[in-house]
Amino acid sequence: MKKTTWFILGGLLVALLLAGVVSNFASGSPDGLDSASTKGCTLDENDEITGGSCMAQNAKDAETADSPFADYGISGIGNSYVSTGLAGVAGVLLTFAVGGGLFWLARRRQPAESRE
Amino acid sequence: MEAVALHISNGVLNGPVSAIYGVIALVALAYCVSRGRRDLDDRLAPMAGLVAAFIFAVQMLNFPVLPGVSGHLLGGAMAALLVGPWVGALCVSVVLIVQALVFADGGVTALGANVANMALLGTAVAYLLIALLLRVLPRTPTGLGITAFVSSVFAVLAASQGFVLQYALGGTTDLEHYSLGAIAGLMAGTHLLIGIGEGLIAAVTVVTVARTRPDLVYALRGLKRPQPATAQGVAA
Numbered sequence: 001m002k003k004t005t006w007f008i009l010g011g012l013l014v015a016l017l018l019a020g021v022v023s024n025f026a027s028g029s030p031d032g033l034d035s036a037s038t039k040g041c042t043l044d045e046n047d048e049i050t051g052g053s054c055m056a057q058n059a060k061d062a063e064t065a066d067s068p069f070a071d072y073g074i075s076g077i078g079n080s081y082v083s084t085g086l087a088g089v090a091g092v093l094l095t096f097a098v099g100g101g102l103f104w105l106a107r108r109r110q111p112a113e114s115r116e
Numbered sequence: 117m118e119a120v121a122l123h124i125s126n127g128v129l130n131g132p133v134s135a136i137y138g139v140i141a142l143v144a145l146a147y148c149v150s151r152g153r154r155d156l157d158d159r160l161a162p163m164a165g166l167v168a169a170f171i172f173a174v175q176m177l178n179f180p181v182l183p184g185v186s187g188h189l190l191g192g193a194m195a196a197l198l199v200g201p202w203v204g205a206l207c208v209s210v211v212l213i214v215q216a217l218v219f220a221d222g223g224v225t226a227l228g229a230n231v232a233n234m235a236l237l238g239t240a241v242a243y244l245l246i247a248l249l250l251r252v253l254p255r256t257p258t259g260l261g262i263t264a265f266v267s268s269v270f271a272v273l274a275a276s277q278g279f280v281l282q283y284a285l286g287g288t289t290d291l292e293h294y295s296l297g298a299i300a301g302l303m304a305g306t307h308l309l310i311g312i313g314e315g316l317i318a319a320v321t322v323v324t325v326a327r328t329r330p331d332l333v334y335a336l337r338g339l340k341r342p343q344p345a346t347a348q349g350v351a352a
Contacts, residue, residue, distance in 0.1 A: 004159055007329050011166045019173035027178040027186035031122055032306035033279065035185045039302060040293040053292035055283060055299070060127035062220040070220035072176060088176055091219060095172040099210040100165020103203070106149060107156040 012096060019088030023072075024081050122175065122188060123212065123230045124279065126223030133286025138228030144236050145209055152202035155334070163332055164199045168207040170321070171195065175211065179313050187310030190275055192239035193246070193268040194318035197260065198325060200334040201243035208235035233278035242271035246335060255336060257323045263335070264322040265315035272311035276303040 030038070030047070034056075038047075041054035049057060068075045069087050077083040129137075156164065171191035178186035191211065195204030209231050215221040222230045245267040253259035280300045291299070326333050 004162070004329075004332070007332065008162050008166050012169060015166070015170045015173040018170075019176050023173075023176040026176060026188075027180045029178070029180060029184050029186040031178060032181065032185060032187050032276065032303065032310050033124070034122070035306065036299060036302045037125075037128065039299070040291055053289060054294075055128055055287060055289055055291065056125065058127040058288040059125040060223065062126060062216065062222065063224045064217055064220040067218055067220050069218050072219055072221070087219070088173065091176075091214065092169045092173050094218065095211055095214050096165045096169035098214060099168030099207060100162055102210070103156055103161040103164040103206070106153055107158065107161040108153055 012092070015092045015096075016089055019092045020085040023088045024084055122178075123215065123222030123234075124226040124282075126225050127288060128223075129226060129229055129282055130286040130288050131225075133282060134225045134229060136228075137232050137282065138225075141209075141228035141231040141236065145206065145231070148202045148205045148209075152200070152206055155200045155203055159332070160199060160203065160334070164203045164207055167191075167195050167198050167204070168210045171207060172211045172214065174317060175215075181306060181309035181313065185306055187306065187313055189314040189317050190234045190238050190272055191314075191318075192234060192275070193242035193264060193271045193314070194321055196239050196243045196246055196267070197264055197318070197322050197335045198333060201239055203334075204243075205235045205239040208239060229279070229282050233275040233282070237278045238271040238275040241274040242267040245270055250335060257326045260326050260333070260335065261319040261323045264318040268315035268318045269308070269311035272307050272314055273304060276307035279303065 029035075037056035037059070038049065038054050041049045041052035041057060044050050062070075064070065069090060072087045072091070073080065073083040074087050074090075077086065171189070171194070174189045175191065176188070178188045181187045191208050192204060195207045198204070199207060212222060212227065212230050212235060216224050216227050216230070246263055249263040249266060250259070253262055277300060280296065280303055283299065284296050294302075322333065322335075326336065330336050
């Protein structure tokens with residue numbers, strides 16, 4: 001197999017480990033945008049807006065909130081480590097398939113002397 | 117389980133502004149495709165797929181920046197260094213589209229706004245700095261690492277202010293307690309810290325690739341400069 005293929009596979013393995021395992025140790029706090037978006041509002045213990053005035057006041061659920069992968073989990077899997085990990089693995093593979101596929105289709109075809 | 121919202125949700129920006137940014141994003145992405153195709157060959161295409169997948173993975177890794185506030189990598193600077201600005205912007209866009217359509221992260225109506233901030237503005241600012249810095253700094257792993265760090269910090273700051281501009285143009289709530297200036301300051305403060313985190317991740321990643329396979333780093337071939345005989349490290 002070509003050296004580059006091995007590099008891509010190695011990189012994918014790292015990405016799978018990050019999304020599948022390390023992701024469970026990520027901070028659960030709201031990110032910079034999310035935290036600024038609720039400044040000025042009062043929140044209940046589920047971080048739902050209860051009053052005040054803030055940027056996220058009229059925020060609505062994503063159209064895809066019913067997706068089986070919504071919120072980086074897999075619906076129906078109770079164990080949150082497994083759920084997050086599998087969602088991460090699925091996301092990495094899907095992103096690689098979609099991105100890599102589109103980039104492959106869009107690539108500039110090389111003349112016959114390509115380095116196979 | 118907490119809802120994970122990393123990007124702009126539906127309903128935060130009004131319809132017209134969301135639509136305008138959707139059009140801007142579409143036009144800009146089409147341009148990126150046409151420019152990026154010149155860079156995309158049999159070797160860059162799978163590498164770009166990997167960069168997109170890697171950004172997806174690292175975006176899941178929120179790191180704490182302040183008590184109760186976290187941040188995650190956006191990825192534009194890293195992508196621009198590894199696969200060039202045009203393909204790099206497309207990589208980040210692919211991640212944002214997958215996140216919105218499959219993971220319910222970021223509203224679909226806000227997709228244009230999210231793409232404009234993180235994939236377009238962030239990557240553009242990063243690439244301007246990359247082009248500048250790599251003319252001054254040595255093209256060694258150290259030089260690349262510094263470039264990755266600095267360009268990431270400013271790309272993240274720019275993306276955060278891109279959102280403030282969008283909110284100024286079409287935010288759906290009239291804020292009673294905070295002025296837009298205060299929001300801009302808040303966003304700049306947290307995103308400076310997030311940018312530093314992203315900069316460290318991007319620097320480690322790019323330096324690792326440059327040490328393993330320098331031939332796969334776009335920034336090491338994109339800038340047409342005579343290769344000095346003493347390109348230590350990079351050529352090794």
